[in-house]
Amino acid sequence: MTAEPTTQERFTVEIMVDPARCTGHGRCYSLAPAVFDADDDGFCLPRGVTFVVAADREETARLGARSCPEGAITVVTAE
Ligand code: SF4
Numbered sequence: 001m002t003a004e005p006t007t008q009e010r011f012t013v014e015i016m017v018d019p020a021r022c023t024g025h026g027r028c029y030s031l032a033p034a035v036f037d038a039d040d041d042g043f044c045l046p047r048g049v050t051f052v053v054a055a056d057r058e059e060t061a062r063l064g065a066r067s068c069p070e071g072a073i074t075v076v077t078a079e
Pocket residue numbers: 017021022023024025026027028029042043044067068069070071072073
């Protein structure tokens with residue numbers, strides 16, 4: 001018998017970085033390196049695709065999103 005996933009395990013966090021708005025300030029990956037990375041030019045990676053992290057990284061993802069001066073990062077909690 002498989003145990004039901006906990007609420008924390010059921011939810012994930014979907015993140016999208018708008019490549020048209022990211023201007024490479026670097027605040028997201030400086031403040032939230034567990035979620036965001038940088039390319040060689042200082043722009044956020046990944047960008048232009050929706051990527052998923054575990055729910056226990058939601059606060060870190062939202063910190064990165066709040067820190068972006070361009071409002072380029074969207075964070076959505078998904079089931
Ligand atoms: S903080 Fe915003 S503009 Fe700067 S690298 Fe991250 S997503 Fe791009």
